[in-house]
Amino acid sequence: MHLRRGFPAVLLLCLPRAAAWTCDLTASSISYDLSPLSGLRRTGRDSSTPPSTSQARVELDLCGEGIGVEEGVPEEDQCEPGTKVCLRMINHKPPHAERVISVIPFWTTSTPDDNVWTTPMGRKGQEGLKVWVEGPEYAGTKQNLNLTLLCSTSATEPDPTFVSYVPGRLSLEWATPDACPRSGGIIGGGGGGGGGFGFFGFIKFLFWVGLVGLVLYFAIGILYNHQQYSARGWDLVPHRDFWREFPVLVQDLFGHVFTNVRGGGGGSRGGYSSLG
Ligand SMILES: *[C@@H]1O[C@H](CO)[C@@H](O)[C@H](O)[C@H]1NC(C)=O
Numbered sequence: 001m002h003l004r005r006g007f008p009a010v011l012l013l014c015l016p017r018a019a020a021w022t023c024d025l026t027a028s029s030i031s032y033d034l035s036p037l038s039g040l041r042r043t044g045r046d047s048s049t050p051p052s053t054s055q056a057r058v059e060l061d062l063c064g065e066g067i068g069v070e071e072g073v074p075e076e077d078q079c080e081p082g083t084k085v086c087l088r089m090i091n092h093k094p095p096h097a098e099r100v101i102s103v104i105p106f107w108t109t110s111t112p113d114d115n116v117w118t119t120p121m122g123r124k125g126q127e128g129l130k131v132w133v134e135g136p137e138y139a140g141t142k143q144n145l146n147l148t149l150l151c152s153t154s155a156t157e158p159d160p161t162f163v164s165y166v167p168g169r170l171s172l173e174w175a176t177p178d179a180c181p182r183s184g185g186i187i188g189g190g191g192g193g194g195g196g197f198g199f200f201g202f203i204k205f206l207f208w209v210g211l212v213g214l215v216l217y218f219a220i221g222i223l224y225n226h227q228q229y230s231a232r233g234w235d236l237v238p239h240r241d242f243w244r245e246f247p248v249l250v251q252d253l254f255g256h257v258f259t260n261v262r263g264g265g266g267g268s269r270g271g272y273s274s275l276g
Contacts, residue, residue: 023063027118030125031182034149038063043162043172052093056165058172060085066109082109085133085145087170106135106145106170120181127151128179139167146171149179 023034044057059067059079066082069075077100079086084107091099107116115134121127133145147160152175160174221238225231237243 021113021116025118027120027125027129030120032120032125032129032179033182034129034178035063036178037149037174037176040064040067041159043159045162049091052091055090055092055098056162057088057090058085058160058162058170059088060160060172077103079103079105080108084108084111085135085147085170087165102138104138104143104170106143107133108136111135121148122151125151125181141168144169148173150175151177151180153177153180 023038025032025034038061040059040061042057042059044055046053046055048054061067061084064084066084067079067086069081070078078088083105085105087102087104087106088100089102089104091101093099111133117130117132119130119132121130128151129149131145131147131149133147135143135145137143146163146169148163148171150173155175155177157175160172163171163173165171218238222236225236225238229235234240
């Protein structure tokens with residue numbers, strides 16, 4: 001009963017969880033500090049759409065209270081002040097003035113935190129962080145933001161890269177050292193190969209401790225017997241009588257287990273046949 005109730009809850013814990021969005025965040029127990037990415041950033045892409053030129057312009061401020069208002073631009077030609085990520089499609093056709101043809105908010109300060117997913121990339125999050133936002137509807141389509149923050153210690157890009165916009169999904173990518181896990185997460189990442197001290201890591205640890213212990217035991221035992229009793233040959237082995245009987249003991253033990261398993265299996269088979 002309890003197990004069956006607990007199972008879905010355990011599964012839910014494994015999913016990327018939506019916590020209140022702050023730039024100082026923990027995703028799947030890996031913490032990141034994105035606050036250096038705050039402030040107004042811009043990216044975009046031009047494309048030739050004869051007889052005009054089209055431009056996708058993105059303004060974003062991940063950590064602040066939105067991108068604010070641009071002076072001298074009509075209100076309808078920009079996102080509302082509380083917008084964190086805004087895409088505007090602009091068309092140029094000289095000699096006409098540029099024309100803003102769509103203004104699409106993806107993430108606003110009123111976007112519920114449940115609509116924001118953060119997922120670390122890589123085993124210890126050392127490859128960065130994925131941010132997925134289910135934003136408001138625009139032109140009858142839900143608008144999603146697909147922001148990939150790539151951990152790169154050498155990157156110096158002050159702005160993200162525009163990857164694509166297909167109706168309903170804006171993809172941005174940003175290589176930055178601020179997308180690397182905090183120092184707490186680097187312990188595993190910097191280990192190189194031997195990282196991931198999970199259950200199997202623990203078993204491996206026990207195995208090596210056991211092996212080293214055994215080697216030390218024999219080495220010290222032999223040395224002791226040699227120094228103390230000037231022992232030679234088999235007499236050097238510490239607790240010689242125990243080790244001589246050891247193979248027989250192991251055989252006995254396995255013999256018992258084997259008989260019990262066979263006996264138990266026979267018993268339950270008997271139980272089933274009486275039911276049928
Ligand atoms: C998100 O963007 C990345 C590129 O930055 C792309 O590889 C990935 O497929 C996109 N994900 C979705 C669901 O579109």
